Amino acid sequence: MNYVIEKADLPNWLDLLCKKARVVVPAENDLGASCFQEFKGQQLFLEARTDFSPRKFLLPAVEKMFFFRKKNFSYRIEPLGSKEPTILFGVRPCDTHALHALDELFIRFLGEDQYYSTRRKNTVLIALLCNKPCSNGFCTSMGTSRPVDHDILFAERETDFVVSPVSEKGKNLLHKNFFKQTKDPLPEQQLNCEKELLTEDIEDNLYNNFNHPVWKQESERCLSCTACTQVCPTCYCYSSDDCFEFGSANSERARFRDSCQLQRFSEIAGGHVFRKSRESRLRQFVLHKLSYYKKHHNLQLCIGCGRCIDTCPVKIDLTEIANTIQREALK
Amino acid sequence: MIAPETPFKAKIIDVKQETSEIKTFTVQFLDKKQQKNFFFAPGKFMMLSVFGFGEMPISISSSPYKTDSIAFTVANVGSISNALHQMRKGQEIGLRGPYGNGFPLQKFRGKNLIFVAGGCGFAPLRSSVYSFQEKKQEFKDAFVFFGCRSPKEMLFKTDLKQWEREEKMHVLVTVDEPTPDWKGYTGVVTKLFNKIDLPVEDSVCLLCGPQVMLHFSLIGLKKLGFRDKQLFASLERLMHCGLGYCAHCNIGQKYVCRDGPVFSGEELAKMPLRED
Structure with a gap:
């Protein structure tokens, strides 16, 4: 059974949800960039996919792991971590696939990563279908234009949303005051992305062309600004470090998002950097997205949102690099 | 449930100066039971924490047949190893592991x-x-x-x-x-x-x-x-988790922490060891 909610009622419903959990919605920040924020009555941004993904609500930029408290020359280790229930509203299908890919690594593959999985299990995912393809997106090539693992699915119409609850957890959130039952089906959209990525055997073809000239050619203008890894919804690589509290001998260990586009990412003690050239770092980014992850998990880590292409100040295009190699390999 | 990133406390019971820059630290878990149940294959490594400075991957250099204590031979080359080098007998460090495959x-x-x-x-x-x-x-x-x-x-x-x-x-x-x-x-x-x-x-x-x-x-x-x-x-690579999450030790399709650190020549031939 589907439901409808009037567009005017949406903020009121979100207000109601705020009493139960932290509600996160797409909205514009002071700089005009669309991103996910905690809902505090602000205007929602539902026109298109956001510039930033909701990644930071599951993998925060900085995350405290433990506290080391020193007492009588001995340390006590106190684990930290968040159990705050979170409702993510307005997550686009590509971003639900991003969470699906992260779940694979952090929950299913190696045993659970406590920090990620606690947060993920306390998260309700409300997906929102796309009406139109976005500028640099290529979700139709990656098979990510339909959502996965969501609890509720929203589809926009002129004056209302058609809502389809998927899980029990999601169904419980649909309050009678706002949601009316309907027999309308979810509006069927056919997205036609302009961009295309040739995905056939891409993991092997890219890896076998490790020294293809396209890597050098494209990386020559790379600024190592790390914008691609900042906006990527699936960039999960991190570093950890201890923060010392001056005055006491206490300290805490935190992990923070790191970027493979920096030299320090592959620098070992003693100063040897394994990926010194921009070429090798750009290749690491693209191959991790399109080759390595697929080999290990049989899932593409790139979900075709096109954010890295949108954001790159020198217009390096992941699909162009991959397609150049693919066109030669698939001949 | 304890996160696998949680270090366990261990005490330095001996420090041996090997060369001007290298010391061997012999440590024991504070928990006697944990030390008693500890075993490892040669070639495995552990994540060693110096509280307040951070964590680093260090190979075990002691005998796998003598597990009443664990020895690490550490060169003073980075900020964490430098902090460790300042430590004396009786002080506490953090340990977790062992990780990796070791020599077969x-x-x-x-x-x-x-x-x-x-x-x-x-x-x-x-x-x-x-x-x-x-x-x-x-x-x-x-x-x-x-x-x-x-x-x-x-x-x-x-x-x-x-x-x-x-x-x-x-x-x-x-x-x-x-x-x-x-x-x-x-x-x-x-x-x-x-x-x-x-x-x-x-x-x-x-x-x-x-x-x-x-x-x-x-x-x-x-x-x-x-x-x-x-x-x-x-092989040696930078590591921040030792578990296969942080992706620092990624070389081609392998992770040094979970697929290595020991690789056979057949595997090495397929890995882009020199990427620069």
């Missing part, structure tokens, strides 16, 4: 073991040499090739002397910068390979050392007739 010594039974070590890279190999010593009857001979910067920078001097005297063990050491009183070999470690009659059949090579040394040692050994499946090298 079980598969090497009945063979000659050829150890090729460069500088501080001797540390992960020492536990394998100890294993050989312990179970000599199961193997043929052991050849230890060790290259270091100068006689002063030589690690494990007492061990080397002991091994030289032992049956079935052949120890060859070379230095890059000899002192006037140095009577041994000079030059890089690959120069040692033709100083002794090396049996190629029924032999396996275990390597660890800096990237350049590994590169040329693998080439040198292959020239002598060793095949890829006889070569096993332990």
Whole structure:
């Protein structure tokens, strides 16, 4: 059974949800960039996919792991971590696939990563279908234009949303005051992305062309600004470090998002950097997205949102690099 | 449930100055039961925390047959190792692990073991040499090739002397910068390979050392007739988790922490070891 909610009622419903959990919605920040924020009555941004993904609500930029408290020359280790229930509203299908890919690594593959999985299990995912393809997106090539693992699915119409609850957890959130039952089906959209990525055997073809000239050619203008890894919804690589509290001998260990586009990412003690050239770092980014992850998990880590292409100040295009190699390999 | 990133407390029970920059720390878990149940395969590594400074991956350099304590041989090259070097007997560090695969010594039974070590890279190999010593009857001979910067920078001097005297063990050491009183070999470690009659059949090579040394040692050994499946090298990469999440140690389709740190020559041939 589907439901409808009037567009005017949406903020009121979100207000109601705020009493139960932290509600996160797409909205514009002071700089005009669309991103996910905690809902505090602000205007929602539902026109298109956001510039930033909701990644930071599951993998925060900085995350405290433990506290080391020193007492009588001995340390006590106190684990930290968040159990705050979170409702993510307005997550686009590509971003639900991003969470699906992260779940694979952090929950299913190696045993659970406590920090990620606690947060993920306390998260309700409300997906929102796309009406139109976005500028640099290529979700139709990656098979990510339909959502996965969501609890509720929203589809926009002129004056209302058609809502389809998927899980029990999601169904419980649909309050009678706002949601009316309907027999309308979810509006069927056919997205036609302009961009295309040739995905056939891409993991092997890219890896076998490790020294293809396209890597050098494209990386020559790379600024190592790390914008691609900042906006990527699936960039999960991190570093950890201890923060010392001056005055006491206490300290805490935190992990923070790191970027493979920096030299320090592959620098070992003693100063040897394994990926010194921009070429090798750009290749690491693209191959991790399109080759390595697929080999290990049989899932593409790139979900075709096109954010890295949108954001790159020198217009390096992941699909162009991959397609150049693919066109030669698939001949 | 405890997160796998949580370190367990351990106490430094002994510090030994190996060279001016390298110390061996012997530690014990504070929890006696944990220490009693502790075991590891030679070549594995642990994540060692210095509280307030951070965590680093360090190979175990003690014998797998002597697990009442664990030894780490650490060079003072970074901020965390520097902090560790300031620590004294009785102080506390954090430990978790062991991680990684280690050398598959079980598969090497009945063979000659050829150890090729460069500088501080001797540390992960020492536990394998100890294993050989312990179970000599199961193997043929052991050849230890060790290259270091100068006689002063030589690690494990007492061990080397002991091994030289032992049956079935052949120890060859070379230095890059000899002192006037140095009577041994000079030059890089690959120069040692033709100083002794090396049996190629029924032999396996275990390597660890800096990237350049590994590169040329693998080439040198292959020239002598060793095949890829006889070569096993332990690699060094930056690691922040040791569990396979942080992706710092990613080389091609492998992760050094969860697929390594020991890789066979067959695997190494498919890995982009020199990416720069």
